[in-house]
Amino acid sequence: xxxxxxxxxxxxxxxxxxxKNFAVKRLHDAGHQVQVSDLYAMSWKAVLxxxxxxxxxxxxxxxxxxxxxxxxxxxxxxxxxxREQQKLLWADAVILQFPLWWFSMPAILKGWVERVYAYxxxxxxxxxxxxxxxxxxxxxxxxxxxxxLIVSTxxxxxxxxxxxxxxxxxxxxxxxxxxxxxxxxxxxxxxxVTYRTGRVDEARFTTLCDALGQRLDALWQxxxxxxxxxxxxDYLIPQLTLKDEIAPQRSGFGAHLR
Numbered sequence: 001x002x003x004x005x006x007x008x009x010x011x012x013x014x015x016x017x018x019x020k021n022f023a024v025k026r027l028h029d030a031g032h033q034v035q036v037s038d039l040y041a042m043s044w045k046a047v048l049x050x051x052x053x054x055x056x057x058x059x060x061x062x063x064x065x066x067x068x069x070x071x072x073x074x075x076x077x078x079x080x081x082x083r084e085q086q087k088l089l090w091a092d093a094v095i096l097q098f099p100l101w102w103f104s105m106p107a108i109l110k111g112w113v114e115r116v117y118a119y120x121x122x123x124x125x126x127x128x129x130x131x132x133x134x135x136x137x138x139x140x141x142x143x144x145x146x147x148x149l150i151v152s153t154x155x156x157x158x159x160x161x162x163x164x165x166x167x168x169x170x171x172x173x174x175x176x177x178x179x180x181x182x183x184x185x186x187x188x189x190x191x192x193v194t195y196r197t198g199r200v201d202e203a204r205f206t207t208l209c210d211a212l213g214q215r216l217d218a219l220w221q222x223x224x225x226x227x228x229x230x231x232x233x234d235y236l237i238p239q240l241t242l243k244d245e246i247a248p249q250r251s252g253f254g255a256h257l258r
Contacts, residue, residue: 009097009098019097052115
């Protein structure tokens with residue numbers, strides 16, 4: 001299988017760097033083809049702006065969505081964006097690896113998403129009508145592929161428990177797993193989360209590698225997070241709210257799980 005790791009940590013000798021190196025070797029040893037987009041090493045441009053298009057005569061007023069749509073349709077995207085899109089199309093599975101900074105991904109990775117997820121590639125795809133509202137949330141350009149997060153955080157696991165001060169880790173990661181990965185079609189696997197990163201010694205690192213190795217070995221056997229599909233009948237269209245009879249006792253993020 002083809003696997004893309006999009007990696008966002010500025011220090012190669014960090015825990016994340018070591019886990020990334022372990023993952024690449026484990027996947028290679030299992031016979032997979034692996035590409036790594038090391039965003040800091042690539043000096044990835046994180047800011048979405050008019051320079052993302054090679055269009056010679058751009059509109060006087062910059063509209064990010066319209067500019068993205070025109071550039072994608074005309075083959076005039078900047079080369080770095082087009083290369084990353086080709087990696088996504090090549091991949092059977094995508095791993096986003098990053099430290100949890102201020103309850104989200106590092107800015108450089110968010111910028112990768114904003115620039116690579118072009119209009120016509122990851123959004124603005126498919127029919128919009130009273131029967132469908134685009135190919136998204138389980139459908140779309142990246143449907144049929146798998147995705148997983150490898151995340152590290154300095155906090156204790158209890159800090160991210162159901163009653164922990166930081167909020168449940170599944171809620172914190174919901175905008176990424178549901179909104180960034182499930183939206184363009186990925187089947188999203190449960191995340192691999194490392195807690196208390198400042199307390200990882202050699203013995204614990206070995207334990208972490210054993211656990212991560214098992215998750216990587218099972219990339220195609222692990223059941224994905226059961227997110228609801230937008231066009232499968234659970235949602236009113238075009239309102240895109242759950243039908244009254246669907247999980248009437250539930251609300252919030254959890255309502256969007258089958």
